[in-house]
Amino acid sequence: MIKVEGLYHDYVGKGEYAVSDVSFTIERGEIFGFLGPNGAGKSTVQNIMTGLLDLQKGSVMYDDLSVRDLTPSFFNRVGVSFEQPNVYLRLTGLENLEHFAGLFSVPTLDPMVLLERMGLRDEARKRAGEYSKGMRQRLTLARALINQPDILFLDEPTGGLDPSAAASMRDLILEQKERGATVFLTTHNMYLAEELCDRVAFLESGRIVAMDSPSNLKLKHGQHAVSVEYADHDGLASRTFELDNEGKQAFTDFIAQVEPLTIHSQEATLEQIFIKLTGRGLTQ
């Protein structure tokens, strides 16, 4: 279990916290989404959790091990994919993975198999400097997976990817969960979070404003209603029914009277909930 408690971080040392009083726990095998717009403090939290930034205040515990006491060997269990693809541009994709594979003292995956899985087999022997941003992003993720980590940190893993590659990436992340890995997913992509995450936390201006499973958040903050589109004399019309006792009866009666064209539940998206809670969108 990963336990983060009372985390604060001040980059300039003037009491201007980029992250304030952030607390959460992640259970083993869970995909935990950290959602927020750019600058909300998502990457700061990930960097503190991976030891890339100093732990100034609060605690980050991996079971009984504090982030302050991490040794290099701990990282045999960890994979980190960064928001900005950071690979050796003068090395080929294959060489990048072979190099990092050589640093681990646990069994690692075959770099070529991993590159094939990422759709980079044909470019395996091209220098990473010749890759597009999306290809470098996939290479960065491949590097994070090379040691089959127990704990996987993914910072905007679908950034710069086309829809097909993004879908493939989603499948890959789900495979990691099936394998038993714990995934900390930092993103502002609500669809990705909604599809993948067991729980999400909304981060705004360095503070967590809501945290729950996506379905619970929708139940809690969404509208319990259905909308029916139907054809009438004037063309297309629609009507919405609240799903309380009266509304349910009215909905049933109405459906029996008209020819419905579409019926949609009116549950809120994570984006709508985020706007409701913070007054701003996830992509702003």
Next chain:
Amino acid sequence: MNRVMSLLRQDFKLLLRNALFWVLTVALVLIVVTVWYLIPREQTGFETRLAVYGMEFPGGGVEIVASPGKVEQMVREKGVLGIVREDGALTVVHDGLSKQAVTAFVAQIMPPQTPLSPIQIERLREAPQPVPYNLRFVPIFIAFEAVIVGFFMAAILMLGERQEGVLEAYRVSPGGVVPYVASKSLLFAIVGTVYALLMAFATVGFVFNIWQFIILTVLGSLFYTLLGMCVAVFFEDISSWFLAVVPLWALNMLPMISFSVPTFSPPWIEWIPSYSALFAYDEILFPTGKSLLSVHSLLSVETIAAFFVCAALVKRRLLSARGCVS
């Protein structure tokens, strides 16, 4: 060891793909060509180096002049050394040489049978074979080119990694500080040694103590690579780093003056590591029988100390929590 080898392989590939490596290769060819074809084996156009009045003096570069005043004039204007024999006394006229230098010079040039010679000369060793003029420069090229390859290249690789952001990825791997420092040091110890051997073989030939040469070059390359990394950790990019290392580079080359003009040998210059290395290369390539044990010992101690300092600095400034994320 596996990690060090993985890092070593990767650094070697990066080195081969760096344009500066090929610049160094071209420099090696140019140095060899310079030594063989551009610098003469003998000094030609031998100018007057000694102005003499009142006595016969055999040898080249000597001008017998008509008066003591003329001697003084030549010393002042041409920077030559003057000898005046008058009324049975011998006067050496010079323009600021040390007493030891003058004594040594006089002892060297005065024929043993000269009745005026006040100096007894006792040779502790056999006089060495004269070194061809063009080969006198080889120790300089080795000490200031081959041995300091690591000083520059390790820093360039390190700063490249910093700029590409891969150090963050390394920081969250089990790599660790010691393999990181060890791999770069080892790589440039190998590269520096191969470079220096090629230079020596192509110029001086194979008749020198190769093992002493290798030991000196490995130690020297390790030391300068570690020193280069120690400096590089304080910089974010290659441009700012380069501006700062130019003065250091110049300082490191000062012993070349002592090598060319032995009278310039202030005590502080001996503290510059290249000083002992330069004279040690000269001794290995053109032996006179001096022991190099003290040079090797001192360089070993300096290298070990540099390794610990470098590891501490890399950990603190490059691979620490604070150092990695800007």
